Amino acid sequence: MASIQFENHQWVNLVKPSEEDIASLKKKYRFHALNLEDCLSESQRPKIDEYEKYLFIILQFPYYNRRTRHIATEQVNIFIGQNYLITIHDGHLDELETIFDKCKKSKKARQFFFGESTGYLLYSIISNLFSSSFSITDKIQVNLKSIEKEIFETAHIKDQLFDIMVTKKNIITLRKILLPQRTVIAALEHKQKRFLPEDLEIYFDDVVDQIEKLWNILETQKEVIESLEDTNESLLSHKINNTMRTLTVFSVIMLPLTFLTGLFGMNVQLPFTEALSNISNFWNIIVAMFVIVIVMFGIFRWNKWL
Numbered sequence: 001m002a003s004i005q006f007e008n009h010q011w012v013n014l015v016k017p018s019e020e021d022i023a024s025l026k027k028k029y030r031f032h033a034l035n036l037e038d039c040l041s042e043s044q045r046p047k048i049d050e051y052e053k054y055l056f057i058i059l060q061f062p063y064y065n066r067r068t069r070h071i072a073t074e075q076v077n078i079f080i081g082q083n084y085l086i087t088i089h090d091g092h093l094d095e096l097e098t099i100f101d102k103c104k105k106s107k108k109a110r111q112f113f114f115g116e117s118t119g120y121l122l123y124s125i126i127s128n129l130f131s132s133s134f135s136i137t138d139k140i141q142v143n144l145k146s147i148e149k150e151i152f153e154t155a156h157i158k159d160q161l162f163d164i165m166v167t168k169k170n171i172i173t174l175r176k177i178l179l180p181q182r183t184v185i186a187a188l189e190h191k192q193k194r195f196l197p198e199d200l201e202i203y204f205d206d207v208v209d210q211i212e213k214l215w216n217i218l219e220t221q222k223e224v225i226e227s228l229e230d231t232n233e234s235l236l237s238h239k240i241n242n243t244m245r246t247l248t249v250f251s252v253i254m255l256p257l258t259f260l261t262g263l264f265g266m267n268v269q270l271p272f273t274e275a276l277s278n279i280s281n282f283w284n285i286i287v288a289m290f291v292i293v294i295v296m297f298g299i300f301r302w303n304k305w306l
Contacts, residue, residue, distance in 0.1 A: 002100070009117070009121065022036045032049075035056045039077045048188055055081075056077075056079055060075050062074075062136055062173070062174050063093055070169065071169075071173045073177055074092045074093050076096070085122060087125065096125065099125060113125075120200060120203070134214065134217075137174070144221060144228070161232065164225060164229050167225055168226075185207050185208050252296070256292050
């Protein structure tokens, strides 16, 4: 359990808390038992619980998993009182750890992030975490451009389904994270002013604007990936149709040839086989088959089937 003291304000940053850590918080700050249970759960929805001496806030932020190329969700549990701020999380948010390390090492950083109240520290943390989400949308945009280039600028059509599905999943995940946050931050902006002074409303309004910008970017990216998915399927279908048409043409060409070879290969006496018993007539049949192939190719070209 690491903490930073600045003037009469304290920031406690708790990473991957144990049951002993939670028990220590309960003993020192008298937090409600249900709030402490929520801190040990990873499946809570974003919310704000208001109590007489503190606010309990659950927020979720995205982070990019480089190993799986997927966007994952990190839950941050926040207790804020008159002179303290407690953040509880699993340590996947590099931006949050960076802010804490800066405040721990530099008095100037503490002055910048703490401001004059724990409310301003809360704003600083939330604002920076949402700002870092723009780098994730930038990664998605790079992936979209790469997929678009592969679809439209590659001579040989490739199946981009896997890359499209990964990118689409990331967009959906990010939208699922942001959607409930819009309501929570808007509610936080208008909460009672015991811990969030009135002059901070404009700051939290700026956070709401950040979320709206992220949402608008994701709306555009959602439309783009859906269009690329449709285009990829259309191109693959067109490629399959061309392949099937070519195979059909060859099957039709082979049909009369198969008939001839089958006819003369029957192990029965045919009416005209005696006239064709000369060995030279074998080559006559081969030439006839070759002529049939040429004629059928000509017919297909004339009808623009090839």
